[in-house]
Amino acid sequence: MDQGTEAPAKITRAHWATSIALSTAVSVVAVLIGKHKFDLGPAAIALFPIIWAVLIGAAIGVQRWRPVSGATRAVSTVLLEISILLFLAKLGTEIGPSLAKFQNLGPAILLQEIGHIFGTVVIALPVAVVLGIGRASIGATWSIDRESYLAFAIERFGVRSPEYRGVFSVWLVGTVFGALYISLLAGFTGSLGILHPLALALGLGLGSGSMMLGGVGALSLLYPDQAAEIAALAALSNLVTNIVGFYSGVFLALPLCRRLYSFWSRLFGRDDNGQRVHAKTKETAAESAEETVLEVAHDPVARVTPLVELLSYLVVGAVGLLSSALGTWSFRVEDVIGVVVLLVIVRIAVALGKLLPMIPGSVFVLGIGTLLSANFLPTGAWISHLMENLDVMLIGLPGLALIGLTLGRDAQALKQLSWKVVLVALVTYTSSFLAAAALGQFALHL
Incomplete structure (x- = not known):
């Protein structure tokens, strides 16, 4: 691992080699540790390679013995973006063959989106106001x-x-801990048996690929017979969230949040700085008015030439293929072709994302993967055959390891965060997931 905490002026081959070696090693170790489930009374905690990859990667990313440099983190970020899209491309190819199964789930998918939009506002907002974080709520x-x-x-x-x-x-909290937290939350909730696993899968359409990856992994471990349906439905739900979630959030959730904030602030006697109105003094008001701008470390930007881009795609594909082969103890020539097809889908989606920057690349990659694997297209059977031996959860494993390796960039900002804000962030993720899953459950039983 490279020495020094200062970001070097130039990113060298050594930084690329370090990032690739670390992410590969972490992925392999995570696969070898395997899956474990621990019962806690009526519930259970599911631990699986995704969690190990995040934890091991994070431990390496923040340790001080031989710190990961800013240049290595910059390289990891490039590989991370490709790796997450590769996972989403594979998920897309699992939606296509399952479209017929979900043709009657239109109301459930739309209703769970209401949970994502308004669950955070209704549940998390009053908690934030009570804790006193002011307009940051x-x-x-x-x-x-x-x-x-x-x-x-x-x-x-x-x-x-x-x-x-x-x-x-x-x-910030979601970037660092989101996948780990949602995987534990989904596993714990799923083990209670209160909500149907497909309703929980609907709730995983949070708009975050890494969070969805963690949640799908936990539910798949608990319900192996429904693993394919869980992955496909979560991906479809996430696709809907990515398409309509931002606009509905801006035009519906944000105005509602601002109105309810005024209501809760008056009810709990808080001002815009989070201070109790009756107990506020001039000194505390002046101190609370001083805003702190949280910033992450400024890593250098990796220069990605066409050759470097090609090599990055090949590396991400190779490590994903290695993780899948180790985890399934199976390898075919078709697996290599399948990964190449997925990488081509990713590259097309990235190009479309640059042409239409208002639409996230994740939307394109999921859409293309879904269409190409759909049964009503000539490519459907061929794509499905290529993908049948590739494990979607293991394909995405290197991306989670890379998230951990980049944690050092955010370490200082994390130290600045109040425990109240961290708690509010976790309540926000929880309320979005549970509200969407509950509404999905209701729609499934209509």
Whole structure:
């Protein structure tokens, strides 16, 4: 591992080699540790390679003995983006053959989206106001605050606003711990047997590929006979969230959140700084008005030439293929062709994302994978044959390892976060997932 905490001026082959070697090693170790389930009374905690990859990667990313440099983190970020899209492409190919099974689930998919939009506002917002984080409550609870919401908050509120601080804090906690937290939450909830596993799969359409990956892994371990349906339905739900979630969040959830914030603030006697109105003094008001701008470390930007881009795709594909082969103890020549097809889908989706930047690349990659594998197209049977031996959860494993390796970039900002904001972030994720799953359960039994 490379020495030093200062980001070097130039990214070298050594940094690429370090990132590739670490992510590969972490993925292999995570696969070898395997799956384990621990009963806790009527519930259970499911631990599986995705969780091990996040934990091991994070331990390496924050350790001080031989710190991961900013240049290595920059390389990891490039590989991470490709790896997550590769996972989503594979998920797309599992939606296509299952479309016929879900043709009657239209109301359930739409109804769960209401849970994602309003669950955070209704449940998490009053908690945030009571805890006293002030106007940051609005930014922290109008959505689960992924990248598109972060960009919107910068433009709409500005980086020194409490609303932006709330958005940034929830985004940061989700980036670092989201996949791990949702996997534990989904596994624990699924083991209770209160909600149908397909309703929980609907709830995983949070708009985050890594969070969905963690949740699908946990539910698949608990319900192996329905693993394919869980993965496909979660991906379909996530696709809907990515398409309509941002706009419904901006035009529906945010206005509602601002109105309810005023209501809860008056009810609980809090001002915009989170102070109790009757106990506020001039000194505390002045201190609370000082806004802290949370910032992550500024890593260098990796220069990606066409050759470097090609090699990055090949590396991500190879490590994903290795993880799948180790986890399934099976390998075919068709698996290699299948991974190549997935990488081509990813590259096309990235190109479309650049042409239409208002639409996330994840939407394109899921859509293309779904269409190509659908039974009503000539490519459907061929794509399904190529993909049948590839494990979708293991294909995405290197991406989770890379998230952990980049954690050092966010370590300082995490130290600045109040425990209250972290708690609000977890309540936001929980309320979005459970509200959507509950509404999905209702729709499934209509």
